Amino acid sequence: MRPRRAGRLAATATLLALVTAPLAATGAGAAADPVxxxxxxxxxxxxxxxxxxxxxxxxxxxxxxxxxxxxxxxxxxxxxxxxxxxxxxxxxxxxxxxxxxxxxxxxxxxxxxxxxxxxxxxxxxxxxxxxxxxxxxxxxxxxxxxxxxxxxxxxxxxxxxxxxxxxxxxxxxxxxxxxxxxxxxxxxxxxxxxxxxxxxxxxxxxxxxxxxxxxxxxxxxxxxxxxxxxxxxxxxxxxxxxxxxxxxxxxxxxxxxxxxxxxxxxxxxxxxxxxxxxxxxxxxxxxxxxxxxxxxxxxxxxxxxxxxxxxxxxxxxxxxTRPTVTAPADASVAPDTAVTFSVTPAGDVTGLQWERSDDGGATWTPIPGATGTDYSLTATLADDGAQFRAVASSIVFAGAVSGVAALAVAAPPVPPTPAPSPSPTSPTLAVTGSTSGSLALLAAGLVAVGALLVPLAARRRPAR
Structure with a gap:
């Protein structure tokens, strides 16, 4: 994927549903695992x-x-x-x-x-x-x-x-x-x-x-x-x-x-x-x-x-138990298509935050409000090459970071324009010196001009 400049999220993606599966906090109010x-x-x-x-x-x-x-x-x-x-x-x-x-x-x-x-x-x-x-x-x-x-x-x-x-x-x-x-x-x-x-x-x-x-x-x-x-x-x-x-x-x-x-x-x-x-x-x-x-x-x-x-x-x-987060899957879509990334956290997880990178993973920016297990957006061409990941927070342990999902956005190929068809032309025939042949041509509306036959109408002159 091509690296993108940071800071383009607001201009390039329309948020559909930041939190489609809210994550309940566990470490601050309950144990992460059953007793x-x-x-x-x-x-x-x-x-x-x-x-x-x-x-x-x-x-x-x-x-x-x-x-x-x-x-x-x-x-x-x-x-x-x-x-x-x-x-x-x-x-x-x-x-x-x-x-x-x-x-x-x-x-x-x-x-x-x-x-x-x-x-x-x-x-x-x-x-x-x-x-x-x-x-x-x-x-x-x-x-x-x-x-x-x-x-x-x-x-x-x-x-x-x-x-x-x-x-x-x-x-x-x-x-x-x-x-x-x-x-x-x-x-x-x-x-x-x-x-x-x-x-x-x-x-x-x-x-x-x-x-x-x-x-x-x-x-x-x-x-x-x-x-x-x-x-x-x-x-x-x-x-x-x-x-x-x-x-x-x-x-x-x-x-x-x-x-x-x-x-x-x-x-x-x-x-x-x-x-x-x-x-x-x-x-x-x-x-x-x-x-x-x-x-x-x-x-x-x-x-x-x-x-x-x-x-x-x-x-x-x-x-x-130390938190873990599964990796979201890569996605490849056409422009103006809805796409959803999903993760599954486990262990002592007190919160989840989705992050985005537009420079090949060199820097990551938290996505405002994206705190659920699913993150959805409508992709545009400007989102091509963006990367996404989820970070699980914990009080008892250090946080866990999921693997990275890459987003590819490409317009469908434009079919080639067909070449124009040639214009139809009138048929031409070679002429011999036969009188009977000349009469037959006249009956067909043709006249001999040199060695070629052309429609009789083309030889008429306008009246004076």
């Missing part, structure tokens, strides 16, 4: 390292739900020790799941090492009070405790090592050889060197907001995010300086936090049934998405396709 029913009071949630499975700790059921994100179905329900709380997974294959459990009755608190392939459970015990947060690297799994201990075990099981912080701890995240641990009563984050795993009487700590709870690391931006439940803020810690470099306001009831793989979005659960999305690349693109009642845990898959939120009151998981 997944799990056990009673789901709290912690985590994905496997490759994103192929998700795991949910059901606190009141004392079970672990294994979910297939591709189909949003529960594959298995594995019994755990009493009252599982937090959950994390091993950083590589094979996938192992670690769930902190607070215990009940004669069963003491533990961290359950669960092999989802065999449904086997190994209880890791040691100096534990009331474990909540868990994190794992290639060598150890770590657990925080409400009674102040910070404990770790070899990832495959073994003897525990304890580190006494002397204050209740909640969340934990690992950054290289450093563990960042939220200290709820001290309104701070302890910084622990995991190479020595020695907790001094007063561990180095970073002051944050009031009531720190969940914590997550953004490796793309080198930032640690701490959810301060009481002060309704998120503290942003630079891992370079170990200082708070920014404080972000959130709504009430903040709990846990996760980060998108590209580092652009920070997800914060609020217990009033909202997922807050903080966009680090462009704060104006942040927002909230409605989830279930008692929203608690949140996790993002490493492939960037899924975000899961547990809803403790509802006993469900709200899944969000």
């Amino acid at each position: 997944i029913d799990v056990g009673a009071r789901p709290l912690g949630v985590a994905f496997s390292a490759d994103g192929s499975q998700a795991f949910v700790a059901n606190n009141d059921d004392s079970t672990l739900s294994v979910i297939d994100p591709a189909t949003a179905t529960v594959l298995a329900t594995i019994p755990t020790s009493p009252l599982p709380f937090g959950v994390t997974t091993s950083p590589g294959a094979p996938t192992l799941v670690y769930a902190s459990t607070t215990g009940a009755g004669p069963t003491i608190p533990s961290v359950d090492l669960i092999d989802p392939a065999t449904a086997s459970v190994t209880r890791l015990t040691g100096p534990l009070g009331n474990p909540s947060g868990v994190a794992a690297d290639a060598s150890f799994v770590y657990a925080t405790n409400a009674t102040g201990q910070f404990t770790r075990w070899p990832t495959g099981g073994g003897a525990a090592q304890g580190c006494e912080l002397q204050t209740p701890t909640r969340g934990v995240v690992l950054v290289g050889t450093t563990a960042y641990v939220t200290q709820n009563a001290l309104n701070s984050v302890a910084v622990i060197d995991t190479t020595t795993f020695a907790c001094p009487p007063v561990a180095p700590a970073i002051p944050v907001g009031t009531g720190p709870w969940g914590i997550a690391y953004n490796p793309v931006r080198g930032e640690v995010y701490v959810v301060n439940a009481t002060s309704a803020t998120v503290s942003v810690i630079s891992t370079t300086t170990n200082t708070v470099v920014e404080t972000l306001p959130i709504g009430p009831g903040g709990r846990t936090v996760a980060v998108s793989p590209d580092g652009d979005r920070v997800y914060v659960t609020e217990t009033d049934g909202l997922l807050l999305v903080l966009n680090r690349a462009d704060p104006a693109l942040g927002g909230t998405a409605v989830v279930g009642a008692g929203s608690e845990g949140v996790a993002a898959s490493s492939d960037g396709v899924h975000v899961y939120v547990t809803n403790a009151t509802d006993g469900t998981v709200t899944p969000f």
Whole structure:
């Protein structure tokens, strides 16, 4: 197609129906996908390292739900020790799941090492009070405790090592050889060197907001995010300086936090049934998405396709799936012909916007009012070479852009003009000298002129 100059849309196309199939917004008022029913009071949630499975700790059921994100179905329900709380997974294959459990009755608190392939459970015990947060690297799994201990075990099981912080701890995240641990009563984050795993009487700590709870690391931006439940803020810690470099306001009831793989979005659960999305690349693109009642845990898959939120009151998981948009088909029409381009969006789509390019795709201009799944126009010759695409917006994910449809507009070929027919001429005959032949010619109205015959009328002279 020939590239066209930009800015010609208004002069070259007559709009028939900008929105023939309106798109309902989903991310700002409802979940993009149907909820997944799990056990009673789901709290912690985590994905496997490759994103192929998700795991949910059901606190009141004392079970672990294994979910297939591709189909949003529960594959298995594995019994755990009493009252599982937090959950994390091993950083590589094979996938192992670690769930902190607070215990009940004669069963003491533990961290359950669960092999989802065999449904086997190994209880890791040691100096534990009331474990909540868990994190794992290639060598150890770590657990925080409400009674102040910070404990770790070899990832495959073994003897525990304890580190006494002397204050209740909640969340934990690992950054290289450093563990960042939220200290709820001290309104701070302890910084622990995991190479020595020695907790001094007063561990180095970073002051944050009031009531720190969940914590997550953004490796793309080198930032640690701490959810301060009481002060309704998120503290942003630079891992370079170990200082708070920014404080972000959130709504009430903040709990846990996760980060998108590209580092652009920070997800914060609020217990009033909202997922807050903080966009680090462009704060104006942040927002909230409605989830279930008692929203608690949140996790993002490493492939960037899924975000899961547990809803403790509802006993469900709200899944969000990265948006996709099918490509519209090319069109080739005659001038003054109506043409419609169509797409089908899927996943967490909060809006759709058609765009047009008149310079071969170098620049794109939103088409005013074109926000439906179909876009129609009456094509003119000036539209020849124009390109069209649809952009799906999302709060939870980056937007999705469809493929490009090209429009060709050409007039039908003009048939060639036939050559004019030759004018008829009078017949001529050769004449011999026969008298009888001359009489026959006269009878036919012909007369001989030299060697030719011409009509007799042509020889008559006008009267004088």
